[in-house]
Amino acid sequence: MAVIEAKTPRIRAIQRTALALLVISGVVNYIDRATLSVANPLIREELGLSVADMGLLLSAFLWAYALAQLPVGALVDRLGPRLMLSLGLGLWSLAQAAGGLVHSFAQFFTARAVLGLGEAPQFPTAARVSRDWFNPADRGTATGIWNCSSTLGTALSVPLLTFLMLHLGWRWMFGIMGALGVLVALAAYAIYRNPAQTVLTPEERRHLTEGEPPPAARLTWPEWRRLFGFRTTWGMLIGFFGTIYVTWIYGAWLPSYLEMERHMSIARTGVMAAIPFAFGVVGSLLGGRLADALVRRGVSPMNSRKWPMAAALAGTAGFTAAAALVADNNLAIACISAAMFLSYVSSSTAWAMASVAAPANCTASLGAMQNCGGYLGGALAPTATGFIVQATGSFAPALLLGAGVALVCSVLYFLIVQEPIPPLALQPSSEAMMPGTSPGISRAR
Template identity: 50%
Template sequence: MEQPGRAVRTRRVRNIQNSSLLLIFIICVVNYMDRGTLSVANPLIRNELGLSIAEMGVLLSAFLWPYAFTLLVAGAVVDRGKPRRVLTVSLIVWSLAQAAAGFIASYGQFLVARALLGIGEAPMFPTAARVVKDWYHEKDQALGVGIWNGAPSLGTAIAPALLTPIMLVFGWRWMFVLMGGLGIILAAVWYGVYRDFDAGTLEPMDRHYLYDGGEIPEARPVQAGAWGKLFGFRTTWGLILGFFGNVYIGWLFIAWLPGYLEMQRHMSIPKTGLVASVPFLFGLVGSIGGGFLADRLTSRGMTAIASRKLLTVIGMVAMSLATFVAAETASNLVAVASISVAIFFGFSASGTSWSLANACAPSSYAASLGAIMDFGGFIGGALAPMVTGFVVQITGSFTPALLVAGAIGLCSAAAYVLFIPAEPIPSAALAPSLA
């Protein structure tokens, strides 16, 4: 619904919003299905390659380390190279890496394939953030972000249910190959449909909707000196440290939930494929709900930063407390319900974190700041599967790993409170390097 007092979107802008958001949502679903193939095939791959639980933890993290460090430059690449071209290349690279995993002959080759998958996928979420920043009014952006940010939850939810039967019928290798082929098709569709934002083509009503009738921010290409200055702001470090805990807990569940249900809760592989899907369906609802509520709070007078920061902190605290409950309960039902609550609030906090980064970012730096935040998150995400694997191998239980994750989440909630001020990073602070 359009907010009173603001211009109505033209049909052209509405069509661009709908088509681009739908495509991004689908691509993000496939993105997380690709990431989840290894978790789904965890027991079969361990048996075929003779891997220990600790070695599997390292393999689960092999995607995340190169992904995290590639994020540092991926945002700047998106801001400079534009979403249409960058995401097309990104999709092709990660899909070829995904398909290649079906042909590996050794543990070392698998590590390389997963690393290339991480490098290829890095521009995905900075691209999504930039598209929403370009084509949505500030007061509509949180819901747009919440929709695409919920796609990973859906992708993770349906991955076990859809991929487990394919794996059991055709084998885990063909599962990887088929997912790679799907990604190549999506690359062609994205390139054929999406067109980058161009202020020169905007009609007067478009400008009035997007900028409240004000001046269009000057589009300046991202340069290394200005990009580096982002690390001099408390806001940037608040986003890095805050997102660390969110992704740490999230990737503990994404990487190890099937294994946790099998090893600690003693469920069969077919049952695990079904039960592991349930908690992530709640993540989709949480992400969209958080975005909707953030936009409502903004429309009622809160600043964009204040509304998103408040909901992010609430989500992080709730996610952490639910993780503690999952760690300590003896009931399988309570454990799955608690993990569902944790993922609901985790994805709500994730979506509002991305829209918080958009609200804090200087003009032309939305993808850059979002990618830097995501880098911090995926340092946590890279550590979670590996640390969990070693802890479970040493202790024989997932309980200590879940307790550590909950504590990290509370510390990250505090980082949002302590580090992120009420005002965005000023564009003028980066301007000298752009001259």
């Protein structure tokens, strides 16, 4: 794939600034998610919660986050990343600060649900930024960079939040992170600009949209609804379900797993739990670069994402099963690290798919639909894990269940995801809407 070389210094500066903002906001996003997991034992003791109660509390964020994806994706495509990212950041940061003031399960549940609503625009926005400001041959690498914020934030969260919690208490930990998020929200709105707010030369626009149809008008709600008529949409949704299910077993329960199952101290857990997420950072970066490398070697944009995603998710299943069965603590950490590495390869390539599988004005919407499927899995994982551990006294059955989910979803993703969604198929007059057919399914292979 020949890349049009019109990446001017201005385009490079915009790209660096956009990625920096996405990485910083993504790191804050994932540190904020992890506060409840890191403070799990202290919160359970102070508020008198059971392990199953904590599973429900961990899922409060995830259910709100998952269900908010569908309207949020459409809003990002209609209103633009600048506004939606800043509003989301502000809302979730206020909810994070409120988490330090709660005194009951119901209050905490509400704060975590609002946190989920506020965080919902983060990754659909990032997918749209990749589509708006990067050439098709560079979008995988860009996606890998901003997607690594999820595992980088989680890796940083355990030692950072453990330090704040041990020295200032878990309530101050929540308040400090909320204040930091508000500052990042203000910076994002002040610095970032959508393409429509920037005057670009014809050469710069050709570089950003090489080989693609001209940008369509703003997404309409009928077009958004028709995305559900394509098998590619459903394949992406199912595959990401498996990726995020396993990711959130570790994201929600890894510190408690190391303390309860592997009998590590809180201080040692703060160090050891960061190791798998450091491997996830590497997996995210390499997954994005792998997708771009395959495109440059002639693999179609769809297959350059599809093949690594399905293979990495299957590998995640294998190493998660191994982690459940080994007795040695160091070997368990190694297996979990390998699983996290591969899960973030699958995550990066899945998000990179959103930038090539649909027209530009649907990028955030399709990514959000995929993310909705993923976080339905993410919402189930902490709850299912909590109840399984409470019933069996062990994390092993929960890890084996996660491995099974990941394997099934990898196979379905590989079989279902096929061709990109063509722009005309979303129009009411297109062949995809012929009488006697479901919207787009018969025409979207």
